[in-house]
Amino acid sequence: MARTTPRGRTGAARAATVKDVADAAGVSIATVSRVVNGAPRVAEETKSKILKAVEALNYVPHTGARSLVTRRHDLIGVLLPDIHGEFFSEIVRGVDEAARRRGLHILVSNISGDANEDARVVAALRGRVGGLLIMAPDEGPDSLATRLPSDLPVVLMNTRGGGGRAALMIDNHAGALEAMAHLAAAGRRRAAHIAGPGRNIDASERLRGYRDGLAACFGGAAPMILQGDFCQTSGFEAGRAIAAMDPADRPDAVFAANDMMAVGCALALSEAGIRIPQDIALAGFDDIPLAGLVRPALTTVRLRMAEFGRRALARLVACMDDPDGACPEIEAMRPELVVRDSCGARSAPSGEEARPLAL
Amino acid sequence: MARTTPRGRTGAARAATVKDVADAAGVSIATVSRVVNGAPRVAEETKSKILKAVEALNYVPHTGARSLVTRRHDLIGVLLPDIHGEFFSEIVRGVDEAARRRGLHILVSNISGDANEDARVVAALRGRVGGLLIMAPDEGPDSLATRLPSDLPVVLMNTRGGGGRAALMIDNHAGALEAMAHLAAAGRRRAAHIAGPGRNIDASERLRGYRDGLAACFGGAAPMILQGDFCQTSGFEAGRAIAAMDPADRPDAVFAANDMMAVGCALALSEAGIRIPQDIALAGFDDIPLAGLVRPALTTVRLRMAEFGRRALARLVACMDDPDGACPEIEAMRPELVVRDSCGARSAPSGEEARPLAL
DNA sequence: GCAGTTTGTGTAAACGCTTACATTCCACGC
DNA sequence: GCGTGGAATGTAAGCGTTTACACAAACTGC
Incomplete structure (x- = not known):
């Protein structure tokens, strides 16, 4: 088991203890403890004497000792x-x-x-x-x-x-579904997905949202999935693959499993002369700071971490x-869905967008 | 759950203590403590008996008790x-x-x-x-x-x-000086600075580096300082101010106190039709991830945090x-200085730059 | 064999704190 | 006067560790 190296000496002077405070205030340690912990039934006068001593001695309770007896940790x-x-x-x-x-x-x-x-x-x-x-x-x-x-x-x-175990989840599925609904509402017919690494729960839930979104909002269109790994390069490659497709088969919407890949994809598309959002609408996930800075500003799904x-x-x-x-x-x-410009369905600009920044 | 608890009480399982381990292994608590802390002079046989008991009881020392007696904290x-x-x-x-x-x-x-x-x-x-x-x-x-x-x-x-007090500093001054030297080496004559908030030590040290760089590499040229606040908007405004200047007075280099402002500045300049690095060379500070992604990729000073x-x-x-x-x-x-494209003095691309990303 | 050392282990005293219980004091009603 | 009860405070028992010290047994070297 963890063998402990001797560390963490607290300097030369021994720190004050309850005992010191008790002596200084002329009371017992129990009373000091009561005051420090805000227990009731201590005379005002006594209390102030003790608090003065605490102050003077710069007393701080030793949390180790405390947790030893209370059997709880803070x-x-x-x-x-x-x-x-x-x-x-x-x-x-x-x-x-x-x-x-x-x-x-x-x-x-x-x-x-x-x-x-x-x-x-x-x-x-x-x-x-x-x-x-x-x-x-x-x-x-x-x-x-x-x-x-x-x-x-x-x-x-x-x-x-x-x-x-108790768990608190991010509803990636709902977020993805919302993004898909937004793409559909913007009039898109054929949505591709750039997926994240499969063993990652965010990635797989977003993928599931994509599939369900296809079923719910795209009339059960066939999935078109490009495998990525959440990093920008993989998004770039996915974008290149899309750009290389026969324009007849090419999707008119791309939902990337995160913003980094969306940005990479946007780059590849614009290098290929494909316009966002006119030719392809693009949505990401995460709302990283960059999402609001790229042009067109990226529509995405925000996590309030x-x-x-x-x-x-x-x-x-x-x-x-x-x-x-x-x-x-x-x-x-x-x-929550954050609508910006990359899907061609911009609503009223939020405060953030009002700032004069772009790339 | 409480199956190994010696007291046999139902309800919340008391965690095992040295005592429990000692009883289980048929030794004294001192010996257990010695084994747990890796003290020498314990018979191999005893040691393994104890380790077995530790394992079986899932024993973990109570750090509060430990720090109480050792007078140290880990x-x-x-x-x-x-x-x-x-x-x-x-x-x-x-x-x-x-x-x-x-x-x-x-x-x-x-x-x-x-x-x-x-x-x-x-x-x-x-x-x-x-x-x-x-x-x-x-x-x-x-x-x-x-x-x-x-x-x-x-x-x-x-x-x-x-x-x-002991302190570990970032040598902002040296970094700024290096950026300035780089701008000078790229053939620039007149360098402006977009400063950060004055009470911030990074900002003021970078400003000092700018001034000293002016003296050392720009033949003591007069300082041209635009006040910013480290955020992108202020860099944008500084860039607009620069763009509005009479081209005769306009600097041919800008050193921004951080990358966010540099990016803002770049935006304003390019909106005004000023080319980077041809018309104005631009350097930042921090090497945020965005720095390698904007086009032209930003030359900056990297902090290894x-x-x-x-x-x-x-x-x-x-x-x-x-x-x-x-x-x-x-x-x-x-x-360390990271040379990219925004100063027009690009050297051999580093591995990072080889990636096909841009904005 | 015997003093001296080495080796392995145990005993018990802290460490600083909270808290159940004991004590003191005092006001009150009888 | 006494008993009663409540308020304020004190006493002391641990909480789980480490470690100085003590001790026993097993080795040394003579």
Whole structure:
């Protein structure tokens, strides 16, 4: 097990303890503890004496000692995959905000997708955190989620399977469906899809949304799927493939499983002289900052990740407060369509769009 | 669930303790502790018996109890401002990676810039973390850094002042100087600067680099500074202002204090029919992902933020291990120039550039 | 064989905190 | 006067660890 290296000395001077405060205020440690924890039935006078001593000695309770006796932790573990950029910080911000409001702190760590290593990370967190927030969109059904310690409240974020755990999902299917409906409403007849990596739950749910959208809004047209991997290059290649098609077979709409691929696709199309949205309407997913900056501005589906983080934490706290409560429900957060210019169906510009930026 | 709990109580399963492991293995708790902590002089046979019991009981030491007696914490506080996106995740990833290698965990929190609120956050972290990593590029000299508890090892990241604290800086000045030298080497004569917000240390150091670059490489030409605020819109406005100038007075090079402003500026210039790099060479700072995607691809100065995070953590650990060691040195990390197309002085393409992407 | 060392293990005392229970004090009604 | 009850505070028992110290057994070298 984790062998601990001696670390983290807190400097020379011993920090003040309850005992020191009690002595300074001329009361017992129990009373100090009561004041520090806001317990009732302490005389005003005593309370202020103690608070003065706390201030003077710069006293801060030792959380280790506290959690030892209370048997609870005010730390939440947040495990996020190695996604880059925007999402990571957004989620962390949301979780942190919600945690802080409740007097909790968050312990952040990356998970790699390697089930063994991830299990080790989780193990290191037991005995330290009161609950776990885990996001692992690439997980197979048998990995991390099923190996979680049963005595630890966990909320899974956007993860496949879940094994009876509480989970908060992004409703990728609904978002994709909405994008497809939008393309259909813009008068398109034949929609292709640039798919993300298959083992990723976002990718596969968006693909499912595409298929269902085809059935629902495109009169059951045959699917036309180009495999991508969420990165821009793969979108570019998909775009080239589309450009190379016989114009008679060519789709008049493309729904990419994320914005990066949509941007790559847009580039390939415009290099081939295909106009967006006149010749081909294009929709993405995620609403990355770039989406509003490219020209034509990309119509996409927005995920509110900070909100997602906040809700996940709220869920987790609910589980922690009520350990026996049956809360392994799966809740979903619905993303929203952001209509810009790339589908040729622009509605009233939002505030963001009013800014004079483009590329 | 509670099957291995010795007390046999139904209800919430108590986590296994050293005592449980000791009983199961038929040894004393001291020996268990020794094995768990990798102490020497334990018979192989005993060790394996104990490890088996640890495994069977799914034992994890209670870190609170441990830190209570050892007087050390294996938690590091990481305080980051509300910067968005890329940087945040990069830094966290770097710090996490370096921390994990040392058996440490990181506690992440946002700081707002409001000195009182931030001080409260720091207070909540005392008695919980072994050290603090703080990044606050907007700090005034008298705020957070000076109010830090003196008994806590701290490494400041890219912060002004520092008040005798150890600090790890980004050498913005050197980076800016390098960008200026590059513009001069590309044959430019008259370089303008789009500045960032003045109270931000990155902005002011880059401005200083611009001025010194003017003196060193542009024969002491008069500065031409347009005030921006790091966001794209302000770069756009600066670009419009430049485009509106009498072509005789117009600069033939623009060094923007960050990439977002450079992109905004590029847009305004190209709207005005000014060509990049033929008419005006453009350089940015940060190397955001977008920088490689715009056309012409933006020459900029790259910050390796993950590396920055790793080094900051290493510094902090050094301070923690040697509390009396005088380590309040200020170390700087030098960014690197990334030459692309926007200065008209393209050198051999790097691997990244070989990708077929553009906008 | 015997002092001295080495090796493996156990005992028990903290660490700083919360909290059940005990105590004191005082006001009240009888 | 006494008993009663409530308010304010104190006493002390742990919470799960680590670790100094103690001890026993097994080796050394003579």
